Amino acid sequence: MSLDAAVVGASGFAGGECLRLLADHPKFDLVQATSRRYERRAVGYVHPNLRDLDLTFTDPDDLESVDALFTATPHGVSMGRIDDFRDAADLVVDLSADFRLRDPAAYDTYYDGHERPELLDEAVYGLPELSRDELPGATLVASGGCNATVTILGLLPLVEAGLLTPDDRAVVDVKVGSSEGGASGSRAAAHPERSGVVRPYAPTRHRHQAEIVQALGCDPAFTVHAVDMVRGAAATSHLFPAADVDKPALWRAFRETYADEPFVRLLGGSGGVYRYPEPKAVAGTNLVEIAFEVDPDHGRVVVFSAIDNVMKGAAGQAVHAANVALGLEETAGLTFRGLHPVGAP
Amino acid sequence: MSLDAAVVGASGFAGGECLRLLADHPKFDLVQATSRRYERRAVGYVHPNLRDLDLTFTDPDDLESVDALFTATPHGVSMGRIDDFRDAADLVVDLSADFRLRDPAAYDTYYDGHERPELLDEAVYGLPELSRDELPGATLVASGGCNATVTILGLLPLVEAGLLTPDDRAVVDVKVGSSEGGASGSRAAAHPERSGVVRPYAPTRHRHQAEIVQALGCDPAFTVHAVDMVRGAAATSHLFPAADVDKPALWRAFRETYADEPFVRLLGGSGGVYRYPEPKAVAGTNLVEIAFEVDPDHGRVVVFSAIDNVMKGAAGQAVHAANVALGLEETAGLTFRGLHPVGAP
Amino acid sequence: MSLDAAVVGASGFAGGECLRLLADHPKFDLVQATSRRYERRAVGYVHPNLRDLDLTFTDPDDLESVDALFTATPHGVSMGRIDDFRDAADLVVDLSADFRLRDPAAYDTYYDGHERPELLDEAVYGLPELSRDELPGATLVASGGCNATVTILGLLPLVEAGLLTPDDRAVVDVKVGSSEGGASGSRAAAHPERSGVVRPYAPTRHRHQAEIVQALGCDPAFTVHAVDMVRGAAATSHLFPAADVDKPALWRAFRETYADEPFVRLLGGSGGVYRYPEPKAVAGTNLVEIAFEVDPDHGRVVVFSAIDNVMKGAAGQAVHAANVALGLEETAGLTFRGLHPVGAP
């Protein structure tokens, strides 16, 4: 028995990745892909890896009835169309920021307010490592932001173990690829300007900060840089725990939190070129890689975490959440292990 | 029922890709990976995408008995060890150049002679689009070279249709990624020197020319350039057929040769960013993309073909050939459709 | 004594490069830079290498009177405003295609016709290696196209020596960087889509073909590919001369044509990583590098030529032409020798 799935906003990068995952998913039948701009074009016109799919973009106003609807529209669209989405599907997984925050006031601070604040309590944050217990049976899932995801996954075990508290100072320095900026062109995103950059953006008050605070209950200082890759987000978290922390305590914390997690890979001490987490080592996968070091000279713990922002940071997380919400095998459709060598994927 | 498989020379790029494909192959059990240099290291030490595999490099002199052995050693090694390889396995698929050419004299010209010329007749060239009928039951398969593969696949239909004859002039201008140079370091391969290049190498008498001549029976002028990507080989073939050729005739030729080919994708007239074959659109896949244009001003046909050199040009082709040789589903283990967006994979 | 210079269309890549060259030129005073879009912004707002310049974009309709005006507007603009330009300056060097072709019919074929065909005879093609004798005293100079420039410079000596005639077959396969596409954003030019490409465009009937035919009197088949770099154009020319040609004859031809050329660098036989011409070896410079090989198996000569498309292919050529036209030192302002190492400049 299979379930019908559709994607709204399917011409973008995250939407296209949903299409790819659903097309090859053992339990889903992909029945619809919408795009206002590319209506009546084959999905392969935009996404060359989907050239073999016999599927054409349709009008986003004509939604088919499906079991699961993945919505990958720009921020602000879903909150306006959420009733249509929920009419069309038993489960809506929204990849935008519209339902990620439980506190409506946070939308006033970080975005432009919220049209449907009464739904915020109902939505489940879609990162299974954080909210696995709330996902089964959920009907509205808010898939997490990529920079928030890579940060939360690096820090969650320390928070759970009491090694990172709201009173502890922490700095998170994130490096991300150009796919985060989405599929539209701008002068800043043009290849001549975007190649080879180490470009700070939103050095303070990045929107994903709100998700981090909500998830962890503490508020690290957070700065994001664009670097020269397409897929990938890597977080280097510098923590200064009040208590003395040694490596065994850290290993215990990470192992306890992630004991049975199918998509978390803890790295330690292996040496070699890829001894630390590396976005390119997880490109195309739903994995997060995590490692840490202790810096006794500064009372510092450094945590490295890396994901593919289009996968674990968007479409992979969304499908993972849907798998959990619908009682499917967690890893269904998400088993690709990545490539080696790979350049700047 | 599954078959045992092993990889010799498994720390290199092509060998590592064989490991990846075999580890996830529905019909093979991967039982051994050899590497003299990395003996006793986990395969994930070298190949980060294989960190989850519980497999350690072993001494290449201690081969287990398997159904299929994939050998990815430098040119010249296999011909010296071929008896060991065939003792260990019913089917040997060699990814080096050692058994690709049927004529021993060609080894004198393009390489340094051949130690076991009596085996050359027995070996089957491993490109299924070319030699599918000879593969079933073969015990020694010589997987083709990447630059030869991308060239042959672009030109084969024209040869079969009589549109390209030995008397016709043709130029093949190939652009390849850095993974072709293999996993070892050299100053020319170092990132600062290799980044951003358009670097001619072997402008004349490239070794893969011998395979092209053997496969097609004609001898195009052939020049290879390194460009800034890691995976990928793209051939632009400029042909000047003696006879008048129009697009319908070309479409007939390509469709006839590739009517039932699962890994050949003919592109035509779609428009969009990816209207022509693109190495990055097939990265990680076993696909070849092909398109063509007619240039009436010069009596020229231009054929574009693109592959992933590590896949269709090496490990993917080898597994494909093994699938055919062993009577398995042709596409088994080779269904990954690639990523979009993807940078310089 | 110095001359006043100005740049129209100064926010684009070629216009910005003109600003850079003129700002540091020993004989020019840069007095105006126009940009409709960025009017009243400092030039450094767009071009970070010009942050130190105390110069602000002005309205292109208010031109100051100068000795030399460099116009770097999109094709079609200059022909409409040429009277204004010539009113404002004794010498106009136009970097667009508007005055490159002497035959008005060629504009009908390759562009959209021409508004001021009577000026075509008057304009001097701006590539000094080709038209040095016509430049002194010229008042309207048409700076050549980048792909045409790299092709013409590679083939000119062979034409002059009679080694390449209109009856000989030739294929020119060009690889170019993303700056050729200009400063505006589009989906195809966006970093995620443009990274890592080997992308054919205009496989036949590229507009620069008209310039090549005009300059050389022969018509090679010509195909251009985008590859992953920002600056650079490399041409691989495959020639099949009717007469037997050996290396000494080729050396004689190249040396004779380029005996005293300050910006032509012939490479031969040196070995090493950079034994052949390489766009990144000339990035930022006004140089062209050229090398060749003879392929006796195919009766072929292969010529490699490489330039920086923004410099020798645009702004550097324009300043060089102005130097010659105005009787200045030829190399004035054009002596930067490039960087090593350099990535993908």
Place this chain on the structure above:
Amino acid sequence: MSLDAAVVGASGFAGGECLRLLADHPKFDLVQATSRRYERRAVGYVHPNLRDLDLTFTDPDDLESVDALFTATPHGVSMGRIDDFRDAADLVVDLSADFRLRDPAAYDTYYDGHERPELLDEAVYGLPELSRDELPGATLVASGGCNATVTILGLLPLVEAGLLTPDDRAVVDVKVGSSEGGASGSRAAAHPERSGVVRPYAPTRHRHQAEIVQALGCDPAFTVHAVDMVRGAAATSHLFPAADVDKPALWRAFRETYADEPFVRLLGGSGGVYRYPEPKAVAGTNLVEIAFEVDPDHGRVVVFSAIDNVMKGAAGQAVHAANVALGLEETAGLTFRGLHPVGAP
């Protein structure tokens, strides 16, 4: 009147950049370049931007007598040959780490001890922004490390203004290009492995930390990442001053320290694509770009600084120091302003 200069270790990246700067320097005559490996080769064999130089690598044991000797050998070499170097030249500018630290014990901690500790007091640290007053007349100058340079220049004004004290917590997160690893090949440096990385190295106890502590008197936590560019080092410094700090106070601090510095560029509030410091905006130049933001939510100041590691972080700094030491114009030979657009230089 001009001064004779020579470069030891001239086949490496920093040594090659010294050659380039000295070859075009208005006051120096470049008379010798040594390289054991490339002895008797033209310098252009290794450095393609120097193909026009009539200069051949010579045996490093046969040093000519010069006014200024630039030594760019691997760490540990200079301390063994320093007497030879000083015999050969009135001024030795050493680009290695051998004479950077005044405290011999620091060499025990960060390196492998020191052979000539008695010289450490005599050597002058070569960063003019820090030690301009000590440079005139110096005979042994120790040019600073690239990661240290970019960090020190970002933080020095805050230390001088008392806004960053040894008791204040600070995190410096550095991103660097592949040229930092030098010209030799290794598997980690090979293009397929090095492309597209965000790779932590030396997450704690990086050797450049010793220079930072010595220069600033405070000890920020310091972590370095390799990213995909060739030239460039960018530091993001996250500071948590004990005292309240506002933007005017920060501007005062930066302006006071750098009031007359020819190579420091403070960026503020301009907007545009390049609103923050960017390694690619200073590639090929001796500039450092600096900007800052205040994060009131976390009591944090974020400082961004960016340099070209081969220039301001090595050869440019060395020539700048020599200019000051010898009483020449400070900016002599260092006026190149960089390119726009530029990819990943």
